[in-house]
Amino acid sequence: MIDYFAIALTHFLLALAAWRLMARDDLDADPVSPADGPADGDLRG
């Protein structure tokens, strides 16, 4: 029973997350480029 509860709860949340992601345009492209922020250094590794 506990197994079924854990599976049902997490899979419901995963499905809900996937469904919500479908409606989000910013999944494939950031809406506003944060490149407008500070731009004085570099981040090289």
Next chain:
Amino acid sequence: MPIRYRRRMALPTAICVVDLFLAAFVLGLLALGLRRPFIWLLTYLYIDIVAPQKISYFLLASIPVSLIAFAAAFMGWLAIDPKQDSRFTFRQALIAMLLAYCGYTTLVADFPVEAAEKWSWVWKALVFAIFLPLALRTRLRLEACTLFMVLSAASIIITGGIKTALGGGGYGELRLLVNDNTGLYESSIISCVAVASIPLILWLARHGTVFPRDWRVTVFAAALCFACLLIPVGTEARTGLLCIGVLATLALRTAKRRFLYAGLMAAAALATIPFLPESYTARMNTIENHKTDESASTRLAVWKWTWDYAQRHPFGGGFDAYRGNKIRYEIDMPETAGSSTEVDSVYIVDESRAYHSSYFELLGEQGWPGIILWLWLQLLGLWQMERIRRRWKDRTGEGEQWQAPLATALQQAQAIYLVGSLFVGIAYQPFIYMLIGLQCGLWSYLKRIDAPKPARVRREIKPLQVPAA
């Protein structure tokens, strides 16, 4: 092939329902991917962590779902996703080198059949870690990956947490969805991964946009963190206790009121002890007295063997090279008679004992080149996350609040893994390579959006020199 044990279930109908449910869920995700191919990548994350084909009896168990999801994710990215924002980072190159080297050692392995079997899943984890950052082009994708990793692991953690809370734990006895001691279902591995997930859960609860912060998210996150903490108790894996200690120490670094936090942690730890099962406290006591514990003595003997092996085979013996070991070690057996206790030393001879440490696993299997590449990959990750944290932590602008906490969470999760790895052989654990993939994706994403803007070309108009007549 790992031996699979079928689960005992009361009702055949329940088996059918679970099978149909899991199959419908995977098919549903694959169908959503037709409109948004990135969902296929999330599907692969889910399949690799939960392994629904192991929970299933007939439907998913008979289909190579993992391969299908991987092919769909990769082809979807290759064919449809824009590539202009994808960057290949240095750490991905390190993983590619490690992959190539592992491929080479598999060809010349001491135990070719066993090595080929381990290679069959290791290469997928490494290739996916190379590929994942290329697809993580937006903030939402980074969040979605973190969310799917956490919720997928949660399906194992929640069941373990509830069973532990109801008194169903015990060393080697806590059953996690399936009776299969591989992947995340192994007790020491899930203990380490569960504790390493806590920083990610907290980040999602504070900065998530798919499930924005509200009371339901907070309650779920708190309950899930509690379940994560219960997993080391339920599995009685000593590594888990160590991981909790690392997490508590690391959290001190970012806590605003450190003294209050440290006091609360100490009080919580003291208050918990009376509620812990007796078998748990007895097992944890063996941490400090390893000479009476066979498991700990075996580890020390295997590590010594591996060190000697690496001197003779500096380029490694390929996957599962430990199978060639024969070790002899001494343990103390205390015998109490009346008021006196005598300690007898007993010699135990053992063979083919696993490494029980990721560091020695790398050293024995991939030799010095392998462990150097792996350590480089790991340490560079810690350093890169630290760079991001320092660079973004004081920013207050809109959309600039989530970066430093995510870097911190990924750094903490990795540090917990690195400490847990001291005592568990999880050098190629796919969950960790997903974490590394996320780190590479975050590093690459922030490097791109935070790059200096190209300087404007100033045109200076010089007055026209008119030659004197």
